[in-house]
Amino acid sequence: MVNRESTGQATELDIFVKTTLKPLVKTSLVLQAFKKVDRGNFAPEEYREFAYKDEAIDLTRSSSISQPSVVAIMVDHLGLTGKERVLEIGTASGFCAAIISQCSSHVDTMEIDEDLARESSERLRNLGYTNISVHVGDGALGLPTEKPFDAIIVTASVKSIPSALLDQLADGGKIVIPVGEDSPTRSQLIEGKKEDGKMSFSKIADVSFYPLVSSQEGGWSIEEVSELFSLREGRMKMLKEMKNQPDLQQLLNNILKTLTEIAGRPITSADEANEFLKQNPQILEDLDKPKT
Structure with missing residues (x-):
């Protein structure tokens, strides 16, 4: 990649953010996060060429690095100001957690795949991210020991929204989550907000995500x-x-x-x-x- 500081020229990342993400994002905090976090650092070597394209990148048969435009829309809808504690379900490579870390005070991110969690934790540490904690566990259960969270983002499709996650959302907080209901791959991206202990929901867009596999409420069974x-x-x-x-x-x-x-x-x-x-x-x- 070309070094902008030494040449004065825009990098692939700069061009991608300007042409693809800027039209989708309302808050400058989120846009700046995408300028700071290089997706190329999170992509497997064999798929590095796709890092600056608006495409998902497969990691395993059950996990991927989400499409940048979808990540941008999801994080934008959380309405972060830089002070929030955020729970992410579905660490994968750590890319989304890195983006959120630039828009919040701390990110707790959960990954059910122990190997992915270990690799992501090491990657994030080596890249210098100090406000991200990676946890291994079932995302449908959330992280009750660290509640409440000001915002929750789920990067895997659920059959229904797990009540455990709603219980862990602080009053005034938001959750953004893909809900499949009848299909594990065709989902509606839902924004939920808790006010005075009550939840209200609205649809953001139609999306496609890997399913959240869990025996708990809201998850898809392996079968x-x-x-x-x-x-x-x-x-x-x-x-x-x-x-x-x-x-x-x-x-x-x-x-x-x-x-x-x-x-x-x-x-x-x-x-x-x-x-x-x-x-x-x-x-x-x-x-x-x-x-x-």
């Missing part, structure tokens, strides 16, 4: 998401193979081009192709038929 995780794992393997075999990338491009022609609309990713084929299974049958 409900096992097929999804298998598909994600297969996609990750495919992408790694493509980096070493450019001909496979060309194959995917050809598939996407064909599906775009069939659908009459752009289909630009493996995820979109998979979803389109699941909704239209007859297409595979039609393609398999001999031409006459």
